[in-house]
Amino acid sequence: MNIKIFILSSGDYGSRIINNIANRGFASSIVGLHEFSEDLPEFIDDFNNYIPKDLPECDLILSLGLKGDINMILTEIASKTGAKSAIVEIHDPAQLPIGLQREIEASSNGLKIVFAKPLCSLQPVGDKIIDEFAKYFGKPEIEIDGERFVKKINVIRGAPCGSTWYVAEKLEGIPLEDAELESGNKIHNYPCIASMATDSIVGDTILHLAGYKIKEAVKESLGFATRSAVVDESSCRGGEDCEHLCIDICPNVKIGGNTITVNDNGKAVINSASCGCCEICIRECPYGAIEIIEEKIDL
Ligand code: SF4
Numbered sequence: 001m002n003i004k005i006f007i008l009s010s011g012d013y014g015s016r017i018i019n020n021i022a023n024r025g026f027a028s029s030i031v032g033l034h035e036f037s038e039d040l041p042e043f044i045d046d047f048n049n050y051i052p053k054d055l056p057e058c059d060l061i062l063s064l065g066l067k068g069d070i071n072m073i074l075t076e077i078a079s080k081t082g083a084k085s086a087i088v089e090i091h092d093p094a095q096l097p098i099g100l101q102r103e104i105e106a107s108s109n110g111l112k113i114v115f116a117k118p119l120c121s122l123q124p125v126g127d128k129i130i131d132e133f134a135k136y137f138g139k140p141e142i143e144i145d146g147e148r149f150v151k152k153i154n155v156i157r158g159a160p161c162g163s164t165w166y167v168a169e170k171l172e173g174i175p176l177e178d179a180e181l182e183s184g185n186k187i188h189n190y191p192c193i194a195s196m197a198t199d200s201i202v203g204d205t206i207l208h209l210a211g212y213k214i215k216e217a218v219k220e221s222l223g224f225a226t227r228s229a230v231v232d233e234s235s236c237r238g239g240e241d242c243e244h245l246c247i248d249i250c251p252n253v254k255i256g257g258n259t260i261t262v263n264d265n266g267k268a269v270i271n272s273a274s275c276g277c278c279e280i281c282i283r284e285c286p287y288g289a290i291e292i293i294e295e296k297i298d299l
Pocket residue numbers: 231235236237238239242243244245246247267268284285286287288289290
C-alpha cells in the first residue's frame with residue numbers, strides 16, 4: 001500500500017483492525033499509532049490536552065473506535081501531520097451522532113473525511129488516498145473457486161477487522177448453495193463486534209449491515225442469491241402514490257448502496273445481491289408489493 005497511515009484508536013475494536021492490517025503485510029504503511037482511553041469525557045472543551053506529541057508525517061488518518069467529542073481532534077492532527085484524508089469508522093450508533101459528524105465536516109479545513117458505517121462498507125470514493133486504502137480494506141470482495149463445493153476463496157478486498165479472511169477459510173468445503181447463509185453465520189462466530197443496537201439513522205443494527213456486506217460478496221462471486229426481497233411489479237404503485245418509500249427506508253440504501261432502484265416504468269426493483277432480507281421494506285410498503293423469495297435467483 002503506497003500511503004502512510006496514522007492511526008487513532010480506542011478500545012478493542014481498534015486493536016483488532018491494527019493487527020489485521022499488519023498481518024496482511026501492511027505493517028510498514030502504519031507510521032504511527034495513538035491510543036485514547038475508552039473513558040474520555042463525552043464533551044471536551046479544550047482539545048490541546050489530547051493532541052499526541054511527536055506526530056509523524058502521514059497521508060491518511062484512520063480513526064478507530066473513538067467516541068464522542070474526541071473525534072473533533074481530527075482536523076488539528078491533520079494540520080500537524082500533513083494528512084489530506086481521513087477515514088472514521090462507526091460501529092456503534094452512540095459513537096458519533098450525525099450532528100457531531102456535521103460539525104467535524106464543517107471544521108475539516110480541506111481534509112477529506114469519510115464516515116464508514118460500518119468500516120466494511122467502505123468503497124472507493126474518488127479520493128486518491130482513501131481509494132488506495134480501499135483497494136485492500138473495506139467492503140468485502142472475494143473470488144470463490146469450486147464446482148459444487150467451495151474449494152478455495154481468494155479475498156480481493158476484506159473487512160479491515162479481518163472477518164472476511166476468517167469467513168473465507170471457514171466456508172471451504174461447504175456446498176455453494178449454502179455459502180450465502182453460512183457466511184452470515186460465520187461472521188457472527190468471528191465475532192463481528194459491531195453494535196447490536198438499532199441505529200436510528202439507518203433503521204437497522206450495524207452488526208446486521210456487516211452481515212449483509214459479506215453475504216453480498218458471496219452472492220456476487222457465485223452469481224446467484226438463494227434468498228431475497230422481490231417486488232411484484234403489478235402491485236407496486238411506484239412514485240405515483242408512495243414516492244418510492246422502500247428506497248427511503250432500506251438500510252443498505254442509507255449507507256450508500258443501490259439495493260433498490262427504479263425501473264423505466266417507475267417501479268421499484270431490488271438488487272438481490274445486496275438485499276439483506278431485513279424485511280423493513282416489506283413492513284413499510286403501503287401496497288404489500290414486496291415479499292421474500294427463497295429460491296435460486298440468478299444475478
Ligand atoms: S415497492 Fe411499495 S414502497 Fe416500494 S415503490 Fe413500490 S409501492 Fe412504493
